[in-house]
Amino acid sequence: MNSWRPIGIIGGMGPAATADFLSRLVVAVGATGDSGHPRVFVDSNPHVPDRTSARAAMGPSPGPALAAMAQGLVAQGAEVLAMPCNAAHGWADDIRAAVPVPFVDIVATAVAVVLKKPVRKVGLLAIGATLDARLYHDRLAAAGVATVDPDRAAVEALVARIKAGDSGADVRDAMAQQAAFLVDAGAEAIIAACTEIPLVLDAAAVNVPFVDATQTLVDALLIAALLH
Amino acid sequence: MNSWRPIGIIGGMGPAATADFLSRLVVAVGATGDSGHPRVFVDSNPHVPDRTSARAAMGPSPGPALAAMAQGLVAQGAEVLAMPCNAAHGWADDIRAAVPVPFVDIVATAVAVVLKKPVRKVGLLAIGATLDARLYHDRLAAAGVATVDPDRAAVEALVARIKAGDSGADVRDAMAQQAAFLVDAGAEAIIAACTEIPLVLDAAAVNVPFVDATQTLVDALLIAALLH
Numbered sequence: 001m002n003s004w005r006p007i008g009i010i011g012g013m014g015p016a017a018t019a020d021f022l023s024r025l026v027v028a029v030g031a032t033g034d035s036g037h038p039r040v041f042v043d044s045n046p047h048v049p050d051r052t053s054a055r056a057a058m059g060p061s062p063g064p065a066l067a068a069m070a071q072g073l074v075a076q077g078a079e080v081l082a083m084p085c086n087a088a089h090g091w092a093d094d095i096r097a098a099v100p101v102p103f104v105d106i107v108a109t110a111v112a113v114v115l116k117k118p119v120r121k122v123g124l125l126a127i128g129a130t131l132d133a134r135l136y137h138d139r140l141a142a143a144g145v146a147t148v149d150p151d152r153a154a155v156e157a158l159v160a161r162i163k164a165g166d167s168g169a170d171v172r173d174a175m176a177q178q179a180a181f182l183v184d185a186g187a188e189a190i191i192a193a194c195t196e197i198p199l200v201l202d203a204a205a206v207n208v209p210f211v212d213a214t215q216t217l218v219d220a221l222l223i224a225a226l227l228h
Numbered sequence: 229m230n231s232w233r234p235i236g237i238i239g240g241m242g243p244a245a246t247a248d249f250l251s252r253l254v255v256a257v258g259a260t261g262d263s264g265h266p267r268v269f270v271d272s273n274p275h276v277p278d279r280t281s282a283r284a285a286m287g288p289s290p291g292p293a294l295a296a297m298a299q300g301l302v303a304q305g306a307e308v309l310a311m312p313c314n315a316a317h318g319w320a321d322d323i324r325a326a327v328p329v330p331f332v333d334i335v336a337t338a339v340a341v342v343l344k345k346p347v348r349k350v351g352l353l354a355i356g357a358t359l360d361a362r363l364y365h366d367r368l369a370a371a372g373v374a375t376v377d378p379d380r381a382a383v384e385a386l387v388a389r390i391k392a393g394d395s396g397a398d399v400r401d402a403m404a405q406q407a408a409f410l411v412d413a414g415a416e417a418i419i420a421a422c423t424e425i426p427l428v429l430d431a432a433a434v435n436v437p438f439v440d441a442t443q444t445l446v447d448a449l450l451i452a453a454l455l456h
Contacts, residue, residue, distance in 0.1 A: 012262065014265075015254045019253075022247045031392070031393075032392045032393075033242075033392060034240065034241065034242040034243065034274040034391055035275060037240070037272075039240065039274065040270070041269075041272075042268070042269065043267075043304070044265075044269075046263055046265040046266075046267065047263060047267060072305075160261070163261050163262055165255065165258060165259075
């Protein structure tokens with residue numbers, strides 16, 4: 001039976017994406033009973049200052065709130081942290097500076113999976129705060145991979161509907177269409193670079209390789225948490 | 229927009245049931261965006277001493293671990309607590325004694341829903357630790373409602389399969405059959421009195437009123453957490 005470091009999840013951005021992350025973590029552990037699972041502390045905090053407003057210099061930074069959440073999780077006993085929100089990784093350095101435990105970075109884990117694929121141009125299904133911070137652009141460019149930006153207004157409108165609880169067929173079809181636009185623009189793979197997106201989109205709806213950043217974080221987090 | 233007390237979830241018994249609880253909580257809030265949700269702290273601790281062993285006096289009490297989890301959640305900021313595990317409610321008094329905040333009791337919430345129905349005899353889909361502690365028997369008897377016990381070995385074997393990640397058609401059919409046995413024995417309603425059970429059974433699979441204790445806890449917890 002595996003044993004694990006206690007995990008801390010800096011969550012709530014949004015709450016449904018955090019619940020999805022926890023569910024996937026449980027499945028990915030693949031234990032045969034309760035005691036084979038890691039202990040997981042979650043702070044699902046939907047009151048972290050808005051990432052899009054902060055990126056546009058129209059609101060406070062989420063950095064201090066994220067750092068305080070990280071410290072709270074470590075105080076509870078967490079020995080490795082992850083945050084199922086791409087845009088909030090624009091403030092990942094605030095988290096790293098606040099705690100002495102490893103922080104598994106969703107951008108790094110998603111890019112690592114992309115770079116295993118023979119692709120030269122990747123479509124970013126993401127919101128503006130992620131795009132403006134160039135979280136994916138710069139890492140991919142450094143590896144010689146070009147990017148295609150989405151229709152950010154359209155993607156953000158769909159993410160807002162998901163955050164309002166709508167994951168119905170209309171939203172699913174519209175998100176698949178946004179992915180198709182990226183493919184039309186030359187993307188040879190798609191990154192679901194917003195944790196709300198896989199709530200309505202999966203590989204079956206995309207006709208190029210589909211990298212679900214959330215799942216890459218689940219997988220890498222369990223590797224980081226594994227003791228033996 | 230509603231505002232909420234921070235919620236603490238004493239979880240991990242088992243981990244999939246806790247993830248299911250968090251997912252349902254997010255859906256039940258019904259907010260139109262992140263900021264309409266409550267802050268939720270989760271301690272998913274799969275290392276709480278086994279409830280069945282403890283009930284059989286063959287292992288340590290889970291009480292101290294549950295009390296410590298409750299204290300940790302309150303230290304994080306939780307102002308109302310709930311625990312998505314029926315059997316562990318045999319040690320609910322340890323939790324109540326450990327913290328000064330309300331603890332919403334799944335047995336109380338499920339029984340309250342049962343008592344709104346015109347039923348005289350209720351089937352308990354539960355494991356031995358819940359049955360032996362008479363968590364449901366005594367409360368229902370006090371209200372004049374009789375109970376029917378399940379084939380505990382069969383239910384426990386199915387719960388073990390669910391805890392091992394199997395929620396496939398075989399487990400679903402077998403759990404529905406256990407519910408049907410209770411109906412055959414005179415049950416006029418069924419309580420899913422183990423938080424793994426609704427992972428494989430819903431009202432559509434049962435031909436009498438079906439009370440999902442997990443959902444009653446979600447609903448009552450949100451009422452307890454609502455500020456305005």
